[in-house]
Structures are given as structure tokens and as C-alpha cells.
Amino acid sequence: MxxxxxxxxxxxxxxxxxxxxxxxxxxxxxxxxxxxxxxxxxxxxxxxxxxxxxxxxxxxxxxxxxxxxxxxxxxxxxxxxxxxxxxxxxxxxxxxxxxxxxxxxxxLNQTVLAEVTSAVALSDAQLQQVKEKVVAITKAREVEVSTKIDPDLIGGVVIKVGSQVIDASIRGQLRRISLRLAN
CATH class of the missing domain: 1.10.520.20 (N-terminal domain of the delta subunit of the F1F0-ATP synthase)
Incomplete structure (x- = not known):
């Protein structure tokens, strides 16, 4: 190791x-x-x-x-x-x-890496939307997308750019609702 x-x-x-x-x-x-x-x-x-x-x-x-x-x-x-x-x-x-x-x-190319995890494979149009969203957030010239499939998300996506995480998954929404109800 x-x-x-x-x-x-x-x-x-x-x-x-x-x-x-x-x-x-x-x-x-x-x-x-x-x-x-x-x-x-x-x-x-x-x-x-x-x-x-x-x-x-x-x-x-x-x-x-x-x-x-x-x-x-x-x-x-x-x-x-x-x-x-x-x-x-x-x-x-x-x-x-x-x-x-x-x-x-x-x-060098002012490109950011966006790690996108989704419940199902994303279409080209959906990947393009993700890229546009990441460009808007980071002000980078280009976005390189790395995709992963995680059926446990149920639906939606989790986008990780550097240390920033955008959780738009159903699992994440359920977790947030659970925390609010616990309080």
C-alpha cells in the first residue's frame, strides 16, 4: 500500500x-x-x-x-x-x-472537474445542463465531467466540484427532511 x-x-x-x-x-x-x-x-x-x-x-x-x-x-x-x-x-x-x-x-486550461453521481445514466442534454450549472457556479472556461451511477440515490444528482458538493438527490432531500423532523 x-x-x-x-x-x-x-x-x-x-x-x-x-x-x-x-x-x-x-x-x-x-x-x-x-x-x-x-x-x-x-x-x-x-x-x-x-x-x-x-x-x-x-x-x-x-x-x-x-x-x-x-x-x-x-x-x-x-x-x-x-x-x-x-x-x-x-x-x-x-x-x-x-x-x-x-x-x-x-x-492550465482553466477547466474544473465535476464529479456527477446519479441514480441512472444521464442523457447528453442533462449532462449539458450540469456543465452549464457548474460553469455558472465556478466561472471556469470549461467543465470536465466524470459520471458515476449510484442507484441508492433513488433519483436526482450529486455534483462535486472541488470541495463544494451540490446534493440534488432524492436521498439527500429525504435526509434533510428527516433532520428537520428530528428537530
Whole structure:
């Protein structure tokens, strides 16, 4: 289990270095898309995460696997960065590094991340309404939406932007009514 403070301390400089490479080559958005893809790969495959985390697997084997995963069509700067992480024995921190990179990219683009939890999948029109509401609240240029489904909400949505939470769910309304009745 990785310590969160140590993970943040290790991932921050690498994420900033990746952003610097991306900015100097005008590839910030391309790297952002690749980072999202890699994060979903890592979070979706525990075997891949375990393989990269294992200190007993030879670095060359890890490099070969990464070359296969990203493919020949991948950006050479990003591929070299991944191989560099293997050389520096920091590949186990790939996911936090990529998440930190996305946070830095959002900051650079004046974009906020809105985590939307709903009882059922939202339509495109509903997601657009959520984005407009978040832009109105935060005055950000753009909104990146991360959605989750939680049937326990019964209906409505819970929107989290940074430390601010907007609970417009039926479960939240029932909880507030219960608290008022208890008083």
C-alpha cells in the first residue's frame, strides 16, 4: 500500500515534467487523452497494475509490455517518458502521475472537474445542463465531467466540484427532511 503523501511527493515532479514536455511540443491535449486512456487501462486491469508494481520483474520485461500496451502509433515522447519511469523505478506510480498531469492540465486550461453521481445514466442534454450549472457556479472556461451511477440515490444528482458538493438527490432531500423532523 502506497502512502498518499509520499505518492503525491513523488508524482508531482514527474507530472510537471510531463506537462513541460507536452507544452514544449504542443501536445498537452493529446497527452491528456493518452493519460485518460492509460488510467482507464490501469484501473481496469489489476494484473497490469500488479505486473508494473512488482519489483522482481526485470525492467526490460516491463518496458516490452509498455511498448506493446501503448503500441507503435503512440507519441514517442510519451512512450519514452513511460520507459524513463521504468528506468527510475517509478512506474508503480504511473497512475498517480497521470492523474496529477490531468489536474495540472485542467488548471492550465482553466477547466474544473465535476464529479456527477446519479441514480441512472444521464442523457447528453442533462449532462449539458450540469456543465452549464457548474460553469455558472465556478466561472471556469470549461467543465470536465466524470459520471458515476449510484442507484441508492433513488433519483436526482450529486455534483462535486472541488470541495463544494451540490446534493440534488432524492436521498439527500429525504435526509434533510428527516433532520428537520428530528428537530
Amino acid at each position: 502506497k502512502n498518499n503523501a509520499a505518492t503525491a511527493e513523488i508524482s508531482q515532479p514527474y507530472a510537471q515534467a510531463l506537462l513541460s514536455i507536452a507544452q514544449s511540443n504542443n501536445l498537452t491535449d493529446e497527452f491528456g487523452a493518452d493519460a485518460r486512456t492509460l488510467i482507464s487501462l490501469l484501473s481496469g486491469s489489476q494484473e497490469l497494475q500488479n505486473y508494473l508494481d512488482n519489483p522482481f520483474i526485470a525492467p526490460e520485461n516491463k518496458k516490452n509490455l509498455l511498448k506493446q500496451v501503448v503500441g507503435e502509433g503512440a507519441n514517442p515522447y510519451l512512450r519514452n517518458f513511460l520507459l524513463f519511469l521504468v528506468d527510475r523505478r517509478r512506474i508503480a506510480f504511473l497512475e498517480p502521475i497521470l492523474e496529477q498531469y490531468l489536474a495540472l492540465l485542467r488548471q
